[in-house]
Amino acid sequence: MNRMTDTMKTVPILLLLCLSTLSFCTTKPGEPQGSGLPGLDTPVAETVPKAAPPLIETVIEKELLYDQHTLADTYPYKDTMREFQWDKIRSGLRLLDSLRQKPSRWAIFQNYRNKNGEAPLVRKFHRDAYKRVSDTLGIERYQSVPLYLPEDTLTAERYGRDGALVKLLDDSNRLFRIQTIYTNGEWLVPGKYVKPIADSVTFDKAIFVDVTNQNIATLEHAGSKWLVRSMNPATTGQHRPPYAQETPLGIFVVQEKKARMIYLVDGSKETGGFAPYASRFTNGGYIHGVPVNAPRKSLIEYSPTLGTTPRSHMCVRNATSHAKFVYDWAPVNETIVFVFD
DSSP: OOEEEEEESSOOOOOOOSSOOOOOSSOBTTBOOOOOOOOSSOOOOOOOOSSOOOOEEEEEEEOOSOOSSOOOSEEEETTEEEEOOHHHHHHHHHHHHHHHHSOOOEEEEOOGGGTTOOOOOBSSEEEOTTSOEEETTSOBSTTEEEEBBTTBOSSBOEEEETTBEEEEEEOSSSEEEEEETTOSSOEEEEGGGEEEOOTTOOOOEEEEEETTTTEEEEEEEETTEEEEEEEEEOBOBOOBTTTBOOOOOEEEEOOEEEEEEEEEOTTSSSEEEEEEEEEEEETTEEEEOOOEETTOOSOOOOOTTTTSSOOBSSSEEOOHHHHHHHHHHSOTTTEEEEEEO
């Protein structure tokens, strides 16, 4: 059993972005995909309290529940070595531990396919490489949530990404008062875009997607430890306008599942096939199995392209049996997805 421990005395900072936007993994018929690039000005972490928090010991042990296609901590790829970035994974776990120590109300930004209404234009915007309206951080309007400054509720300042985890400070008015995990300031958001999370949720399961090393790890909190449940190759999204885009960096919540996620042929309304055991975490971004192109119907377990270079439309591809493991193991509205580089 592999045991990794670390100790800290301050609230950790995980350098991920919560406010960025993402397009549907296949395409919105007749409309190109957005870039999915993270913001350029990484927000800072929550204010460190004056009194040091209690000592936090993060213990990670390997106790796999899924043991197929398992990767080692470090492994060869072509003429180099790749790895699981345990320092960044540990930082994410510390963050979850700190949230558990300081109970708060949490919520999810939601506007999948603009189902809650197209976000209004922000104060400053431009069109990105995908010809979509974006804010100054490159966060697209499509499928996003408008964020207003408390001193100006007439014009939105920026966009927030569907699926992002946020702290819910007040939901007694039409505009909910929220705080993103990494900003000191507060934002106002129309309540129709915010889904509160049940107070009983403790975020005991986490998925870590590494877009640099093209791998994925799942971990589960048990007692005083975090147990590694799987370590596998994955393939993330690539920047290829007008349809394919990168998997965005950020902290998200698994929002829904589809046994078969149907996708379209690029630039058309024709069905291109399906991706099995799909778990959606932001906009149209899914963790899913190997895509099955029409007219084939049977599942494909593995692809030699997994764990190599980004090639998805933005989703996170896995071996199909691992996607099924995630599908069965990760509860909706309770599982956190960290995407980092």
